[in-house]
Ligand SMILES: Nc1ncnc2c1ncn2[C@@H]1O[C@H](COP(=O)(O)OP(=O)(O)OP(=O)(O)O)[C@@H](O)[C@H]1O
């Protein structure tokens with residue numbers, strides 16, 4: 001059987017630095033996988049490669065769909081998003097000066113078409129599509145308890161809520177695979193607990209695959225079905241949470257960082 | 260469906276305001292309050308509104324700093340001058356507007372496809388260069404009359420034509436901004452990387468805003484040529500691009516209402532100060548500097564006049580009181 005996403009021998013060099021060095025990994029349908037590793041290990045860079053934000057130096061990324069396999073290398077980021085890979089950002093990248101509702105509507109742009117002429121001359125069909133869009137966005141916002149904030153500018157939301165909105169925005173693109181880059185960063189324990197529940201809910205309700213970068217080990221261990229450990233750009237280990245917890249190489253990498 | 264009716268109501272109100280404005284002007288001209296001198300000023304203001312709303316779409320909403328707007332205006336102006344000289348009928352005039360739009364769209368695509376990949380300062384320099392190239396081409400062609408320009412262009416654009424064109428282009432641009440297309444364009448301004456990751460084809464939407472802005476500039480150029488009846492390549496130099504930019508910046512980058520206000524304020528100021536001779540440019544410049552110091556976001560920032568909100572506010576109050 002083909003894996004949903006198969007990554008083989010992926011490499012990214014920044015000048016002399018091997019940020020991602022020969023990484024091979026895969027994701028299955030409806031899996032929740034964590035990607036961990038010390039600061040500067042190359043986790044975010046790997047996300048950027050997978051979502052087409054930056055091009056890979058070499059290696060391949062292949063997505064399996066109903067009608068065969070699609071190579072993602074060299075594709076523009078918006079095309080990759082259209083194929084069902086969506087993400088959040090480590091340093092929040094919301095559309096700050098736009099409303100919560102607009103942030104979500106923008107992510108739905110490529111899923112709803114409106115012609116130029118019906119838009120300019122405000123045909124009834126234009127209002128109908130708009131209405132559909134807004135209703136769908138509001139449904140999504142309600143799931144994340146953001147329905148009261150639809151008109152608030154994204155920049156005026158509290159930090160934790162901004163992270164939540166980023167997840168909603170990513171879901172609005174109707175992804176098959178969702179990449180979350182440190183979703184709990186800067187959250188207090190209570191917010192983190194809420195987030196943990198929310199991520200599980202998203203995985204089940206939307207039947208999607210999630211790859212999660214996180215430093216909060218309690219969150220990782222309670223959520224992940226599998227874990228990849230990245231260190232200095234290479235995969236150090238992979239396995240179930242229990243296997244990772246007792247892996248000597250992983251312990252050494254983490255202790256070595258602290259020492 | 261309820262919402263559809265409500266939106267229809269706001270559109271009707273806007274339409275009535277436009278019609279009322281038309282009849283107000285018509286009456287004032289008949290009564291003699293507006294003489295040909297003031298009419299001239301109002302037409303110039305109208306043309307500047309068309310130019311500046313288009314540029315505000317590009318700068319304020321798509322976030323692309325273009326400094327070559329006068330180049331597209333030149334294309335429209337020369338299209339009208341050339342076409343109406345051979346076909347001197349109202350139909351010829353409207354055909355010339357279409358010709359101007361088509362050529363401006365082609366030019367915008369040629370300029371935009373390579374340059375919209377650039378950012379900030381580079382884009383400003385590239386668009387400025389493109390407008391210069393357009394001007395130099397016009398300067399050296401026979402059909403455009405070279406550096407001397409073109410005279411005796413038949414006058415088909417009177418103030419009602421300009422008024423209607425201001426309404427039409429504004430409706431097009433405002434409706435574009437308040438739609439799926441406008442949201443996509445604004446997301447590009449906010450964060451290109453995030454927009455692209457959310458499935459927005461950044462290059463396509465930048466280009467869409469640039470091309471739409473360029474085609475309305477061509478319309479303004481056509482009106483300019485037909486109303487003034489005389490054009491020369493130097494009318495469309497960097498100074499013209501900058502004065503359009505000043506209207507946008509003064510009114511508020513990202514506020515179409517602000518563009519209207521600034522175009523009127525600057526148009527009136529310009530006319531009033533004509534009696535002051537050289538002092539005019541000084542007063543003009545000082546006024547601009549003061550506004551940039553005390554209100555750097557422009558007169559109106561990003562505020563927009565909305566009938567919908569004006570309509571709803573009193574109603575909301577009533578509800579609270581009752
Ligand atoms: N655009 C870039 N140009 C040059 N070097 C880069 C670039 N992006 C990342 N790097 C370098 O690549 C390495 C990996 O960075 P990356 O951001 O992927 O780490 P990370 O695992 O996400 O770390 P953290 O846990 O701190 O977020 C770092 O040494 C970083 O400095």
Ligand SMILES: [Mg+2]
Pocket residue numbers: 043044045090
């Ligand atoms: Mg990171």
